[in-house]
Amino acid sequence: MITFLSGGTGTPKLLRGVQRIMDRHEISVVVNTAEDIWISGNHISPDLDTVMYLFSGILNTDTWWGIRNDTFTTHDDAQRLGIDEFIAIGDRDRAVHIARGEMLRNGMRLTNVTKVLCDRFGVRENVLPMTDTEIITQVRTDLGLIHFQEYWVRAKGALDIYDVVRTFVDPPAATEEVLAAIEASDAVVIGPSNPITSILPILECEGLRTGLNNKCLIAISPFIGDAPVSGPAAALMRARGFEPSSKGTFSCYHGLVDIFIQDIRDPVDIGGSVRFDTLMTDEKKSVALAQEVLRLAGLC
Numbered sequence: 001m002i003t004f005l006s007g008g009t010g011t012p013k014l015l016r017g018v019q020r021i022m023d024r025h026e027i028s029v030v031v032n033t034a035e036d037i038w039i040s041g042n043h044i045s046p047d048l049d050t051v052m053y054l055f056s057g058i059l060n061t062d063t064w065w066g067i068r069n070d071t072f073t074t075h076d077d078a079q080r081l082g083i084d085e086f087i088a089i090g091d092r093d094r095a096v097h098i099a100r101g102e103m104l105r106n107g108m109r110l111t112n113v114t115k116v117l118c119d120r121f122g123v124r125e126n127v128l129p130m131t132d133t134e135i136i137t138q139v140r141t142d143l144g145l146i147h148f149q150e151y152w153v154r155a156k157g158a159l160d161i162y163d164v165v166r167t168f169v170d171p172p173a174a175t176e177e178v179l180a181a182i183e184a185s186d187a188v189v190i191g192p193s194n195p196i197t198s199i200l201p202i203l204e205c206e207g208l209r210t211g212l213n214n215k216c217l218i219a220i221s222p223f224i225g226d227a228p229v230s231g232p233a234a235a236l237m238r239a240r241g242f243e244p245s246s247k248g249t250f251s252c253y254h255g256l257v258d259i260f261i262q263d264i265r266d267p268v269d270i271g272g273s274v275r276f277d278t279l280m281t282d283e284k285k286s287v288a289l290a291q292e293v294l295r296l297a298g299l300c
Helices: 010-021 046-056 073-080 091-105 110-120 148-154 176-183 195-203 233-239 246-252 283-299
Strands: 002-006 027-031 037-039 042-044 126-129 135-141 144-147 163-168 187-190 217-220 259-263 274-276
Touching: 002 010, 002 195, 010 027, 010 046, 010 283, 027 046, 027 176, 042 091, 046 110, 046 126, 073 091, 091 110, 110 126, 126 176, 135 148, 135 195, 135 233, 144 148, 163 195, 163 233, 187 283, 195 233, 195 246, 217 283, 233 246, 246 259, 259 283, 274 283
Parallel strands: 002 027, 002 187, 027 126, 187 217, 217 259, 259 274
Antiparallel strands: 037 042, 135 144, 135 163
């Protein structure tokens, strides 16, 4: 079994290839939940939903969020009625948020909620939230601390950010299910996701780093030069004091990584790294990178 640490859109693109070449019961994915948000009384867990929709075959891979061919009637009508839904929520997607929110209000753990939803979507892979503790990633701007979704979706990433802050009532801890999946794995893979908002929240969960001891860990850089393949990773890296590059990414994961993968076009030199085409612009390229990652995992 291999466990993947996932968030955003980078790692799901890798998982698109992985599911084509691995026994799907041998795949575990630990997913970032620090970008979760309640909107219109419903619970959105964007990174969890992206992985779940991918594995169930309904993900909109044009945007890498939401459900393919979804409609937006409820969102459009809510906007007309004056409800400030700054995230465009599809009708079928909203049904998932309603179900998740209702189960959470009834006292279910997010881990159990995720299993129920995955079962109902026919997902065979082991999809796990990183923690059952509510945790929020916020960014410090001239407007003060705002939720990451407010920065990235409402403000379209156009605000200057000076810090990235995780807020919670109880310190987040990795669940027993997450630690058991890692323990049972032959290797752990950090996909090419945003280090600051997608991967570090997972690594910051109590018990997670200890669980990674003596595990072969492979990490894939999301950077080519000083630019991420997609998203606001560069600005977020600077705000947390890291160089926005593969070098900075390697520093984020200091002391954990056994094999570090860079893109073949990356001008930054990391000693001992291996290089492949990491852009994954189509399914064929996702499969090709997945094959190389699994080959490396077999060498651990």
